[in-house]
Amino acid sequence: MHAVPPVPLGRHREAEQRAHVAELPDGRQADRMSNIHPVDLRRWCYVPGMHVRAARTLERLLEFYTAPAAPLAGDPAERAAALFREVAATVPAYAEFLAEHGASTGTPFGELPLVTKESYLRRYPLASRCRHGRLEDSDTIAVSSGSSGRPTVWPRSVVDELAVARRFEDALVHSFGGHERRTLVVVCFALGSWVGGMYTAAACRHLAAKGYPVTVATPGNSVEEILRVVAELSPGYEQTVLAGYPPFVKNVVDEGARRGVDWAAYGIRMLLAGEVFSEEWRELMGRRAGMSQPDHDSVSLYGTADAGVLGNETPLSVRVRRFLAAEPAAARELFGDSRLPTLVQYDPMIRYFEAVDGTLLFTGDGGVPLIRYHIADEGGLLSRDELVAFCRRHGFDPGDGDDRPFVYVFGRSLFTVSYFGANIYPENVAAALDHPGLADDITGKFVMQVRTDADEERRFCVAVERAPDRPAAEAAELADAIRTTLVRLNSEFANYVPAAYQTPVVEVRDPGDPEYFPVGVKHRYSR
Template sequence: MAAVDAFLSTPLDAALSRHREVDPAAGALALFHEVAATVPAYRRFLDEHGVDPAAVRTPADFAALPVITKQNYVLRHPIADLCRGGRVESCDMVAVSSGSTGKPTFWPRSVADELPVARRFEQVFHDSFRADARRTLAVVCFALGSWVGGMYTTACCRHLAAKGYPITVVTPGNNKDEIFRVVLDLGPAFDQVVLLGYPPFLKDVIDTGRARGVDWAPLRIKLVMAGEVFSEEWRSLVGERVGSTSPCYDSASLYGTADAGVLGNETPLSVAIRRFLAGRPDAARALFGQDRLPTLVQYDPAARFFEQREGMLLFSGENGVPLVRYAILDSGGVYAHADMMAALAGFGFDPRRELDGERGARELPFVYVFGRSDFTVSYFGANIYPENVVVGIEQPGVKEWVTGKFVLEVREGADRDAYLSVVVELAPGEGESEARREAAARSIEEHLVRLNSEFRNYVPAGKRAPRVTLRAAGDPEYFPLGVKHRYTRKPGG
């Protein structure tokens, strides 16, 4: 297979310098014409919007194309029609993501579709972890099964092993006892151990291990994370607990979705920048326009084409379901490499001075991500919808003393542990009690487990129960009168 041969034979440096030789906008335009010609659903979508593909000739024409979303495109067409030639059988794997009603969305892919994503893993393992020269045990701690995280990660790590990296993959999934067993039994035979999972779950693994007497430091732990924004204080705390001495190199977060795989990844350079900005909120606000710190990653513009539109990220790229100007509903933006370096220089900071040589300092553009711009929150990598939570407070024994309004958010405790917070509005004249808080929490948890397969499979049983707070009707902080109610809050929001 040509794509596999090219991946295996092309050095990382050559692959990541290709963007200098191609015009990413021209590549996106070529992708558009290919998808318009070969994907039945996209051709119908263009017809519905009065778009003649032949008239789309320039980057400006491309930028005027209608935006596609899961709702207006993916969910409206049979799965086969979303694939090239209307042939879902051209894909050999299907991943699943949860929807707001609990009905899954299916994302088919082929081995060729995995390779651009495997390149992101290669960049992390090579540039951050030096896994080209270190015997590495890769421990997949994402949930296994039809969900995208575990199986996709496993496939990508095995692609790296096939390329010649001394990487051995083991897949305990999100079973903590099995993670401890494989890490403690196998880890000492390797130069380093990489744990791959959702940030709060990995922290739970690390803290539980410490409580059981596990000494993480001799195992030379590295972390690959996805799914959630975390603070640099969190990175420092978790790093200290595993004996990390190089925060820019010992962990990396991936930016990706079930829709498209991994779109970008943290690098030593981006981590150095983010750690500087964590201590300079004035600089962070100047760069990103908000008083909160986004995830900051670099991406390969020859593989994925990003646009920023009204504070929302759009991307175009190859996949089993190829997507053109697709909105994942993530808020954020993009920076050219030179623009980012110039902006930082204005604050007297050169991140390259924080690095150990040139490895990890590639001249790739940046994308920053604040998180979902819709009404979901992400907890242990599971997208949680207000529609799931409302079912829990509409049950007998709860619905009699609440209004139906609530605010859902993910918070951090004193030890940087994430927890799910639900603030519920009491009906007029009703009072709070511990019994009522417990009843609401039990009901919300029960129906989240029932309705949301990601919550059920990603969130450890001991972390599922929300912390419920009951507030009086019209509470000015959470339920002000005369204001359109928002059912979720983002960190720092």
């Protein structure tokens, strides 16, 4: 990695004069600080009269800008316990929360009460959930999407962005080779108070400041602006990263193709977050965007408004997931479910995960620090060694990769529908609609629901969005593909639902249909 130490403050002009030009392996040149020891750099964080907050921020920035793109060293459990003790001493709401549950700093970490939105976030005032009760110590405010209820406010600081920037750095370096290639990152998430777009832009700007050849463009979720930015800027870069919500990125690529955009010429990569997608979808987007290395060309981020990005796909995790997608019996054995989850690696020194009763907890620092926060995502944890060994026992060698553990995430059960006692998940239906024979005529968005007809017969129904400028897909063909895929992937569906009721009622709707596919809002796959 060619990380560049931080540029000194303006008052240290003599240090700037000691910078020299160094040749990088690919022939480019970059300013490198040559004669300054890291200890000297650290001293710059403390200047007489400087506000303590500024000094602490500079120190944390220095740690990030001078660190390699690698997991942090140390004992994750001890780091989480140390954060707990510090939060108990400095965050008024958490101290009160502990007392109400009969817990204290002497309580073993694994016995601490779980923090939830209902028991903690919605019970205590926002300021009291911050250190020393000081909301004003946060630089900005982010807002969750509110997909499970009313939106939640999350205070943030520049320092909080660094944990997220590490996950973007891992994707940029180890998946995209962005330390060696001029890279344009196009932020296709919505901007404003919603967390995804602003966090992505901030994290990638940190990477640019660290010395990577990265430029960030922020057109937001406007297809017209994205295509304009790509046409104008992408020819000057070796690769272009489209960062966004998977269905929206697909819309961008499809609309660009309709307008004659040669995506393959721009070295497209995809940085995706917000929902689980199938490996068929990854294949489909690879073909349409000219991406030829599935384990390196797209990265899914597991992120939440609660704590930013928690983990990211790696080449190793993608290879494993692709193997499991082709072997549903092995996937069910490993995950205990017919769904194929998002599978990512994470740094336990930054986000400390636990699995309890099939759901995930994490502990992590932030503007509102969270200790054993029950995020309510269904999933589990696996070590690198046990996952690789599992694959090898089933005849596939995925390689070794790095030592970081894995977290797998199904999402939240509130997005399922129940039919004859069988849980049907959006991931099951998506796997059917992403096949090449069907995908050209639809956008990939759908809404599933169970309706009762006049005779009180229950029917599984799926509304599917037609692709712009394409004829309506045959509803019968879509229904048959969904039934076939559900029977193959979902053992509950295959065994619980009578054969006469397994074929869904499919309705093809126009793009942007206001009832099922309204424009400009986060899509929901079930109702």
